[in-house]
Amino acid sequence: MLTAMRYASPTTVAEAVDLLGSDPDARVYAGATDLIPQIRAGRPEPTVMVDLKRIERLCAISSNGSTYTVGAATPTADICADAGLTAAFPGLVEASGLIGSDQIQSRSSWGGNLANASPAADTPPSLIVNEARAVIAGPGGERTVPAAEVATGPGATSLGPGEIIVEFELDQPPARTADAYLRLIPRTEMDIAVVGAAARVTLDADGNVAAAAVALGAVAPTVVRVPDAEAALIGNEPAGDALAAVQAAASAATNPIDDKRGTVAYRRQVAGVLARRAVSMAAERAREQGGQS
């Protein structure tokens, strides 16, 4: 119950790691947008709530010209307001902006979105197509892993005891590269994705695809990459048959479930549609970029 719970707000990563290491029932949180409703429903019952938002490093956005570093607890509202990130990763920033309402945007973060390990989370597919790396701190020090390796199943992560995500690293994309994210929800806002699709496309000087990444959310226990879609795009103009192949490959790559939010057949069909549209949108953005440079 909430009464017995202690609140802690460490200001350094080391302090947070110590707190977590000393109590197996301690829970970290940033936005708590999922955690507080879960606790009120009676599960889990943490002894200590460790608030990460007062650790400066976890709430900072910086760039050294070649790599962006984004604190894991940085509110997505701040991410959406960052011009550099928006220019470099428009799809990822859009995905960030889709998490809940303006109220939720003040609290939601990439770290929370990823570590919560919901298969339907909006930002993980975009983090993955952009090859984001997660910097993880724990009792054994810090390690850096691909963001794709953090969530291992619904509600399950590869984070060890006492480990937290500190920040994300994203390399500045090469020229003529852009990403896009689309999701399907029934009522335009305030829903959990029934299907999410992220794509990133790099075009060569002729407008053909030089590199591509496609990832789907909400259609399997974890985010699904679609290598067949990527292969179908490479070397081709992102149109016509190549896009049809993307759609077919994306549908085929899904492993969805029937639940209150969608059916297997529907998710499979729409995953293909959204993947095709996301690739098309990413390619369009990459083309515009080429035109400007």
Next chain:
Amino acid sequence: MTVTEPKPSYKYIGTRPVRHDGVEKVTGRARFAADLNLPGQLHGIAVRSPHAHARIVSIDTSEAEAMPGVKSVITGDDFPAVAPGDRNYDMCVNVIARDKVFYEGHAVAAVAAITREQAQQAAAAVKVAYDVLPPVLTIDDALAPGAPVLHGHMLTAGADPPAEEPSNISNITRFAGGDLDAGFAAADLVIEREFTTQPVHQGYIETHACVADTGQDGHTSIWCSSQGHFNVRSSTATLLGWETTRIRVIPAEIGGGFGGKTTIYLEPLAVAMSAKAGRPVKMVMSRDEVFRATGPAPGTRLKVKLGVQSDGNLVAGDAYLIYTNGAYAGPGGLLGAMTVFESYDIENFNIEALDVVINTARSAAYRAPAAPLTAFAMETLLDEVATELGIDPMDLRLQNAVTEGDPSTMGFPFARIGFVECLEAIRDHPHYTAPLGPNQGRGLAAGYWFNIGESSSATVNLNEDGTATVVTGSPDIGGSRASMALMAAEVLGIDVYDIRPVVGDTEAVGFTDVTEGSRATFATGMAVVEASRKMVVELRGRAAKMMGVDVDDIDWVDGQAVYTGSDGEKDPLPLAAITGKAKRTGGPLTTTGSLEAHGAGPGFAVHLCDVEVDQETGVVRVVRYTASQDAGTAIHPSYVEGQIQGGVAQGVGWALNEEYIYDSDGVMENPSFLDYRVPVASYLPMIDAIIVEVPNPAHPYGVRGVGETGIVPPIPAVANAIHNATGCRLRDLPMSPIRVLDAITSNGGSKGA
């Protein structure tokens, strides 16, 4: 605005003053039920069944009672026994279960403790042993041969021959007129279709809440949010077996109801615990409890058959309607039968409607109960008829619309109604002929609700300075205080802001029925007008006394007593001059109006909806919406528009997304605003509300109820628009992206026939 009949020119009625309770509501100071706290107050929590259908074997409260801070634990045994078949049985055992639980979330016990956390812990420690029974969750389950019977005493009312064995059918309603066979024989086109819909929730934002304070003298005061505090009083008295005089109910501001707060859930529990503990007890439901334990509107299966002649003349209608009412008998089918063919002149008809019980929360009224679903069936069928016969859907409706003198389903002739005027208002609106974009479609649908009158009371008190207080017994859910003040101002001739409209508690004003059936402005308004008119009579008498003239020579004009006799000129006496001298002319100026209102004018509405459909994902967006509705006379047009717009939004949610989802054990899977998807602001366009005014002859100012009709046409309007955009007929709710995509796919993948 379309004014279709000449009407008197009013000074206050039809204006748009800022509502009297407005400032308190925009500054956060208005007190809703959960905002009240009393000294020494305990927090109460209900213990609810995790099973949809089970026999209660035993309840052990000993551990809970021994926990720190716990002051009171109650079960069904703390209330007087009520026999199955008693007219109050359903209401009583719904508030707290006795031998059986009938739905997941059914209250079986309640606990009050010093803190909410203590109460939560104690509630979890109440040990209930259940003998779990197979749940009855669907219409098919309920009607299956050998189905588990919820209520051993339930013999179908209206069965012919009379029912001898209990079943899950509580009631059968039959209406018929003309010669059905002859009607269909005369038809050139006969279409029969079946429709299914799921239970939906009213979705008021304020959860149920109350504070009860029972004194040593055995009297209790209840502060609560409800659509009718006199009903809270009588229901609580019934449950507890108390005299009515022991209970005073003080209405808090109410945060939405839409029919869902016309019944009670918490108050008797809070009173019983307060009596046991000798301290005030506050209970506030969580959203989860609201979804699981309160008010869904029925789910349905509807089969409707129409016979039409080639010129569009409707000649026969046959309807077979089944409504689920949750765990207890309810009126869904009856109301469906009363509405399905009501809007059109169909000489030969037969209607059979079944009310069935299933193991879900007891249904409560929801805005024009049952009518949106019969309209879904009837108005999409009409659209199909229009397509088949190549007749414009507007013309088809104009041709068959009921008008004054036509008989209703029940046989009574309609008084003056505004259906045709509503159709014409839409036909003449620019929206009707505006071009559509790609993947867009347009749908037209009409709707009807009969509205009701019932009992209302009002008191008018004039104050020494010439201002007035108008006390009524109708809670203000959506601006009714302002309407009451406007009507009183019109009669008294004083400024609307010189009138203070007050919602009185059960000891401060005469008996007033629940706010339901769109009756507040109509019926309570009539009581206000009656009390105000009596006051004018009184004022004329006082003025005559002050002037020393005959009362017959005094007119009341614009808030002044005016001498009209032949005995020379006299200065008019303004109201304030009379109130200032009240002590010398007969004492306090107080009048009352109490009445049983008859002649609630039926309300008609016609809606036009444009949707855009994503043909590859089935996602539907409403992109333009225009709604006309006959308000009789709009007392405060802004709040009439608001009722229309709110009804549209709820109807669009019902059409596209809202539904209860249960697992196979009858446990609700979507008891939150995340997964029970009511429309958000970004989901809707502006809603153009056209007020049609065809005055209701039974009301002194021509008022018809406006609260409910607006939710009736949206479901078929959206369905018809989806058909127009995709070529697909959707006959199952909600018309979710999954269903729409399914329909498009099985129709050949694009706009087909």
Next chain:
Amino acid sequence: MSRVHVTCTINGDPIEFLCDGGQTLLDALRDEVGLTGAKEGCGTGDCGACSIVMDGRLLCSCLALAPEADGTTISTVEGLASGDDLHPLQQCFLEGAALQCGVCTPGFLVAAKALLDRNPDPTETEIRYGLAGNLCRCTGYDKIVRAVQTAAQTINES
């Protein structure tokens, strides 16, 4: 378990209160501080009736823990008017009949103020998405959106 002592500024006033470690900020505002303008409509961040602004950020106070408020500056609907002078949003909600039952109104006003602070001249679409975290079941949003549009105009012209 001893209670947590929180010091903060609410609507310009220095406020101290005691709370439980796991108490939500909404419960603390309502039960410990006595500000009941923020309402609990869902407890899960889906309805926005509990909207407040903390250190410049709009949030659902049902999704924050009360101890987080220590050292922060909070504004609630109770702080929107200056004395007897209503904020233009409040005035426009009144004049535009943008409330029916009124229980969602405090949350809408706080969210709308945050929206206009960030974007003084929003389009209809921006208003609709900006307020999508606030549920209203009465109005169909039409008059709310119009009231925010009118308030934006009023503020920008003053």
